[in-house]
Amino acid sequence: MQETNYTDYHVPRMSDVPNIEVRVVSTDNPPTGAGEDGQPLVAGAIGNAIAALTGVRLRELPFSPERVKAPLNA
DSSP states (O other): OOOSSGGGOOOOOGGGSOOOOOOOOOOSSOOOOOTTTTOOOHHHHHHHHHHHHHSOOOOSSSOOHHHHHHHHHO
């Protein structure tokens, strides 16, 4: 554990995410879209880490200090 409190936690930014390569493959299937393929999964990873650490699953973004502390104090 690197941080001692949520106030010390470094919120990941897009510059912290590794490069993501998105490829759209042409097929004979009807078009559906590819708008969210490159969206990073950082929030899900942080949510899973919080759930693994505390047993509390957060289901709403952003993970603000108030939203994180509320279920922990309940």
